Amino acid sequence: MTDLQFTHTEAERLSDTERDAILRDPGFGNHFTDHMISIVWTKEAGWHDAEVVPYGPIPMDPASSVLHYGQEIFEGLKAYRRPDGSIVTFRPDANARRLNESARRLALPEIPEDLFVAAIQELVAADADWVPSGDDQSLYLRPFLIADESFLGVRAAERARFLIIASPAGPYFTGGVKPVSIWLSEEHSRAGRGGTGAAKCGGNYAASLLPQQVAAENGCQQVLFTDSSTDDTIDELGGMNLFLVRSDGTLVTPQLNGNILDGITRRSLIQLARDRGHAVEEREVTVSEWREGVSQGTITEAFACGTAAVITPIQRLKGTDLEIDFGSSAPGPLTMSLREELTGIQFGAGEDRHGWLHVMVPVGSEVAR
Numbered sequence: 033m034t035d036l037q038f039t040h041t042e043a044e045r046l047s048d049t050e051r052d053a054i055l056r057d058p059g060f061g062n063h064f065t066d067h068m069i070s071i072v073w074t075k076e077a078g079w080h081d082a083e084v085v086p087y088g089p090i091p092m093d094p095a096s097s098v099l100h101y102g103q104e105i106f107e108g109l110k111a112y113r114r115p116d117g118s119i120v121t122f123r124p125d126a127n128a129r130r131l132n133e134s135a136r137r138l139a140l141p142e143i144p145e146d147l148f149v150a151a152i153q154e155l156v157a158a159d160a161d162w163v164p165s166g167d168d169q170s171l172y173l174r175p176f177l178i179a180d181e182s183f184l185g186v187r188a189a190e191r192a193r194f195l196i197i198a199s200p201a202g203p204y205f206t207g208g209v210k211p212v213s214i215w216l217s218e219e220h221s222r223a224g225r226g227g228t229g230a231a232k233c234g235g236n237y238a239a240s241l242l243p244q245q246v247a248a249e250n251g252c253q254q255v256l257f258t259d260s261s262t263d264d265t266i267d268e269l270g271g272m273n274l275f276l277v278r279s280d281g282t283l284v285t286p287q288l289n290g291n292i293l294d295g296i297t298r299r300s301l302i303q304l305a306r307d308r309g310h311a312v313e314e315r316e317v318t319v320s321e322w323r324e325g326v327s328q329g330t331i332t333e334a335f336a337c338g339t340a341a342v343i344t345p346i347q348r349l350k351g352t353d354l355e356i357d358f359g360s361s362a363p364g365p366l367t368m369s370l371r372e373e374l375t376g377i378q379f380g381a382g383e384d385r386h387g388w389l390h391v392m393v394p395v396g397s398e399v400a401r
Contacts, residue, residue, distance in 0.1 A: 333364030
């Protein structure tokens with residue numbers, strides 16, 4: 033357990049009128065709350081200087097190692113305002129564990145899980161008025177860890193900073209959930225064996241940006257990556273995990289192999305599906321299996337999942353000489369049912385059987401409204 037205490041520096045807050053105007057239609061990642069979290073780590077002193085400070089620029093030396101050697105990782109989770117006025121987050125302990133797994137791979141310091149969760153709670157409490165209450169709205173939280181020691185030399189930094197910023201988020205799908213088309217990347221890989229694919233670091237996302245542009249040029253909203261050693265074995269999308277649904281109700285998803293991010297939404301959906309009695313297979317999945325299964329009628333649905341959209345139904349997979357199309361059957365019934373169940377837990381309409389929710393602001397608190 034950490035005994036680190038947070039100091040608070042009050043920000044010049046937006047007026048209620050200005051903030052409420054933003055919350056009516058926040059979009060995603062367009063606006064940020066009044067405060068942020070900053071905690072410093074050094075090799076000599078460990079974690080110290082835990083602060084809630086006004087949101088704003090981060091002073092940084094041009095020689096900061098993150099700018100030259102890419103030592104940075106991040107997480108993503110949401111805070112939800114429930115009907116009783118309380119504010120909760122979904123599985124922040126799992127985000128803390130995954131951040132530390134990423135930290136180990138990037139040679140960054142691990143942060144105590146209880147300090148990670150406490151930092152989330154401090155920011156949510158400070159900016160509780162920014163947690164929206166509209167349909168499918170939430171407060172997106174972005175914890176990140178950067179190496180900010182000033183030096184030039186290829187070694188692990190001995191100073192780092194953990195920060196959290198927050199952004200109100202509207203519905204991912206405006207006008208209802210819509211199935212998407214995805215593009216099979218045949219020239220570029222997201223990650224390779226022994227690389228950083230399982231870590232949530234910016235380099236993995238940077239590697240997906242050019243293929244994402246290619247996808248858009250071909251009329252697709254997302255890109256699908258295969259293993260770097262084969263054109264057939266599926267890894268994941270640029271920022272989401274993949275599931276196929278068989279006609280007997282079995283869910284099939286690529287196994288964690290060091291290339292694939294261990295998605296918290298992925299894990300949660302596997303549990304909810306098994307709770308219902310569905311078989312879930314975590315194994316090698318191929319494009320060939322997908323194509324043949326749709327052709328034979330044994331694969332009836334496909335979806336991607338992640339924090340931002342929860343579940344994104346897939347209608348079509350396209351490639352240079354490939355098209356697999358579910359047509360009007362997308363989105364499929366199991367896809368939508370699982371999405372409804374998971375969002376119901378998060379927003380308070382469903383039972384939290386697994387204790388996934390953490391109360392950040394309790395009912396009746398002065399900061400709850």
